[in-house]
Amino acid sequence: MAKKLYVKTFGCQMNVYDSARMADVLAPHGYSSADSAEGADLVILNTCHIREKAAEKVYSELGRLNILKAARRAEGRRMYIAVGGCVGQAEGKEILRRAPFVDLVMGPQSYHRLPDLLRRAEAGGVVDTEFPSESKFDHLPEESGATASGSRVSAFLTIQEGCDRFCTFCVVPYTRGAEFSRPVADVENEARRLVAYGTREITLLGQNVNAYHGAGDTGEFSLARLIHRLAEIEGLQRLRYTTSHPRDLSADLISAHGDVAVLMPFLHLPVQSGSDVVLKAMNRQHSADDYRRLIEKLRAARPDIALSSDFIVGFPGESDAAFEETLTLAREIEFAQAFSFKYSPRPGTPAAENEAQIPEAVKSARLAALQAVLGDSQAAFNANMIGRTLPVLFERPGRHANQLLGRTPYAQSVHAELPAEYRGHCVDIVITEAHTNSLAGEVAPGSLPAPTSDAPISAESFDEGQPA
Numbered sequence: 001m002a003k004k005l006y007v008k009t010f011g012c013q014m015n016v017y018d019s020a021r022m023a024d025v026l027a028p029h030g031y032s033s034a035d036s037a038e039g040a041d042l043v044i045l046n047t048c049h050i051r052e053k054a055a056e057k058v059y060s061e062l063g064r065l066n067i068l069k070a071a072r073r074a075e076g077r078r079m080y081i082a083v084g085g086c087v088g089q090a091e092g093k094e095i096l097r098r099a100p101f102v103d104l105v106m107g108p109q110s111y112h113r114l115p116d117l118l119r120r121a122e123a124g125g126v127v128d129t130e131f132p133s134e135s136k137f138d139h140l141p142e143e144s145g146a147t148a149s150g151s152r153v154s155a156f157l158t159i160q161e162g163c164d165r166f167c168t169f170c171v172v173p174y175t176r177g178a179e180f181s182r183p184v185a186d187v188e189n190e191a192r193r194l195v196a197y198g199t200r201e202i203t204l205l206g207q208n209v210n211a212y213h214g215a216g217d218t219g220e221f222s223l224a225r226l227i228h229r230l231a232e233i234e235g236l237q238r239l240r241y242t243t244s245h246p247r248d249l250s251a252d253l254i255s256a257h258g259d260v261a262v263l264m265p266f267l268h269l270p271v272q273s274g275s276d277v278v279l280k281a282m283n284r285q286h287s288a289d290d291y292r293r294l295i296e297k298l299r300a301a302r303p304d305i306a307l308s309s310d311f312i313v314g315f316p317g318e319s320d321a322a323f324e325e326t327l328t329l330a331r332e333i334e335f336a337q338a339f340s341f342k343y344s345p346r347p348g349t350p351a352a353e354n355e356a357q358i359p360e361a362v363k364s365a366r367l368a369a370l371q372a373v374l375g376d377s378q379a380a381f382n383a384n385m386i387g388r389t390l391p392v393l394f395e396r397p398g399r400h401a402n403q404l405l406g407r408t409p410y411a412q413s414v415h416a417e418l419p420a421e422y423r424g425h426c427v428d429i430v431i432t433e434a435h436t437n438s439l440a441g442e443v444a445p446g447s448l449p450a451p452t453s454d455a456p457i458s459a460e461s462f463d464e465g466q467p468a
């Protein structure tokens, strides 16, 4: 019988990718995707545990779902509620205790077992948070193209999962388990399938993606070697990768930024703090100057590279002087984009046990000060684009009729007036307006290519979902 599946995704891009793969697993079992929880036979919350706020969202969401479930029961039908993702892994049975109406709790390594788990859940309350010895990637069905994660023109591809770095603030090594790299042939086949379905840009994903070391036909491949290999795929116009750890940014990867034309000149390289004392306490295993040297090398390899980063303010023991060092580093590097967070103590992580916790008010003040600096450099970076002509890959319809939304090589969003058939095309755009989070522009005179009719993209086949 045809059944409706609604997956709500929280957290990082890996969850966006996983949600699409869960839909792949369930499709042969009669599930098709729905746009909302109303009327769904199965609702999966794909959750995030990275900060307290993210984790707490799950319970408010579950409260709303319970009302829908009760309404459906009154109609004599059953709505299954499943909690997957990192909160599922971290909290397991605790979720059933706080929300006994949940049918299934599972971790990110259990998705290939979903059909079996759902059968067992008919009798109520199943928890599966084992880290199985087999890799879920060996058991998940092939990425179906129809459910490509991202916007289809630009898709995600998970190549590495888990993390062995154990930064003292972070739950990921506990929720995703030990680092695992997918074999090169698997990654390459999946990339080729995506391109055959119309994908033009692939973002390679991993919690610590530059630690990638997958088995290949000629021995172990580093991320740089994998990038060189994937760059040969005809029709693939752009490659990106995220998220990187500074400690694993090898010389061959830095060189790839100069050598591989399809590798975009944009890198998200979280630094977290500009203070060596704090970096040490975080177990980041590099100094602020190590980070500066990496940026210099990247800029030498690819002078126009734009940088993005993550910061944590108010890490236990962070002094005013230490925080000033973070501001200094942020001003120096001039990030094109950055995410900054107040430190959130997470259960089971070493930093949560630290007695030198920083008061909330201090964290808030520091966050505001840092965001002012980061906001200024992002605005300056965008303003600097005005008058320049940039190749923009158009991914989806814009807000207005006859408008498309795309991205520059530096990952900035660009609106331009363009007919719908230019989705999936890279068009030269003269930038005319710059805002904090997006740009607007016009087609450069004489640069509009004829839209190719052989591009296997139909407007209907686009997935409009955009990761948070």
Ligand code: SAH
Residues within 6 Å of the ligand: 050, 051, 169, 170, 171, 172, 207, 208, 243, 244, 245, 270, 272, 310, 311, 312, 341, 342, 343, 344, 345, 346
């Ligand atoms: N693998 C990536 C980070 C993944 S988590 C890396 O190594 O950089 C994404 C971001 O969330 C982190 O870069 C960090 O800035 C932030 N973060 C992680 N744990 C946090 C915590 N306990 N409190 C606040 N922010 C946190």
Ligand code: SF4
Residues within 6 Å of the ligand: 163, 164, 165, 166, 167, 170, 171, 172, 173, 207, 208, 245
């Ligand atoms: Fe978390 Fe990233 Fe550190 Fe791994 S490297 S523990 S994912 S912050």
Ligand code: F3S
Residues within 6 Å of the ligand: 010, 011, 012, 013, 014, 015, 047, 048, 049, 050, 085, 086, 171, 172, 175, 176, 207
């Ligand atoms: Fe969140 Fe898990 Fe990703 S904790 S950031 S969903 S790896």
